[in-house]
Amino acid sequence: MNDNDPIVLAMQVKEIVQALELKVYSGEEGLDREVSGAYVSDLLSDVMGHADTGQLWITLQTHKNVMAIASLKDLAAVILVAGHKPAENTVEQSNEEGIPILGTLLSNFEISGRLYELIKNR
Amino acid sequence: MHFEYNIEGGDFTRAGYASSQVKKLLKKQGVEMSVIKRTVVAAYEAEVNVVAHAYGGVMYVDLDDRQMRIVLQDTGPGIEDIQQAMEEGYSTASDAVREMGFGAGMGLSNMKKNAHELNIESEVGKGTRVEIIMQIA
Ligand SMILES: Nc1ncnc2c1ncn2[C@@H]1O[C@H](COP(=O)(O)OP(=O)(O)OP(=O)(O)O)[C@@H](O)[C@H]1O
Ligand SMILES: [Mg+2]
Numbered sequence: 001m002n003d004n005d006p007i008v009l010a011m012q013v014k015e016i017v018q019a020l021e022l023k024v025y026s027g028e029e030g031l032d033r034e035v036s037g038a039y040v041s042d043l044l045s046d047v048m049g050h051a052d053t054g055q056l057w058i059t060l061q062t063h064k065n066v067m068a069i070a071s072l073k074d075l076a077a078v079i080l081v082a083g084h085k086p087a088e089n090t091v092e093q094s095n096e097e098g099i100p101i102l103g104t105l106l107s108n109f110e111i112s113g114r115l116y117e118l119i120k121n122r
Numbered sequence: 123m124h125f126e127y128n129i130e131g132g133d134f135t136r137a138g139y140a141s142s143q144v145k146k147l148l149k150k151q152g153v154e155m156s157v158i159k160r161t162v163v164a165a166y167e168a169e170v171n172v173v174a175h176a177y178g179g180v181m182y183v184d185l186d187d188r189q190m191r192i193v194l195q196d197t198g199p200g201i202e203d204i205q206q207a208m209e210e211g212y213s214t215a216s217d218a219v220r221e222m223g224f225g226a227g228m229g230l231s232n233m234k235k236n237a238h239e240l241n242i243e244s245e246v247g248k249g250t251r252v253e254i255i256m257q258i259a
Contacts, residue, residue: 023200042223043223043228044222044226048163048166048229049163049168053159055154059223064134065137065170065223068137068139071141072138072166106205
């Protein structure tokens with residue numbers, strides 16, 4: 001980015017999908033959602049208490065309660081790490097809510113590092 | 123306005139449904155976003171506690187112009203020492219429940235932090251009653 005570029009404050013989920021080569025499992029309707037940051041945790045009440053609207057949630061949890069929380073917290077999308085795949089009813093709710101479930105083969109450490117690099121200057 | 127939602131003990135696939143209805147209701151009433159967020163956190167944690175720790179229960183929701191009152195009444199083992207249960211990290215959740223990512227022992231502290239008023243009464247061997255009061259205007 002050079003100094004003359006307009007300041008872009010938010011990134012869309014689909015830009016992150018592209019940049020980090022994420023798999024899109026479901027919730028394609030939500031790929032335009034704006035991302036305000038991310039939270040990394042596999043403890044659901046930790047996410048409930050500390051994640052915020054518009055964030056990506058990086059986790060290895062794949063069951064339906066992940067989508068219940070993503071929806072209640074208005075998260076931008078969920079990223080499943082290390083090749084974990086969403087359960088069938090998790091996919092269903094993701095499609096209903098229009099909140100994407102994304103996937104990577106990378107560990108939570110690696111994907112978080114790359115994501116941080118990508119969005120820290122925004 | 124008054125609403126009631128049944129909560130089935132052990133049925134994690136439906137956990138969060140009652141709280142999502144609460145959220146919709148508050149949005150429809152045009153309640154400030156920051157208050158909606160806090161209400162949702164408190165309601166969800168209380169709802170999941172019924173699913174994870176009790177046999178079953180009901181969420182009662184009362185709404186007027188000034189406040190929302192959410193009461194969760196369950197039948198279940200009850201809580202022996204409420205003060206201890208409130209401590210962050212304290213949990214009696216089963217291994218199966220922990221594997222899903224519940225059981226961090228953070229639910230009650232989330233409720234305490236987010237509710238405008240929180241009242242818990244419990245009788246061992248009978249059940250637990252959780253009251254969450256939110257000022258919405
Ligand atoms: N409705 C309830 N009936 C019986 N026991 C309860 C109930 N709610 C809470 N408890 C007891 O209080 C403890 C702490 O509850 P809290 O919600 O803080 O943590 P948790 O449910 O164990 O884990 P987390 O909420 O982080 O997933 C529980 O482990 C349980 O022993
Ligand atoms: Mg709990």
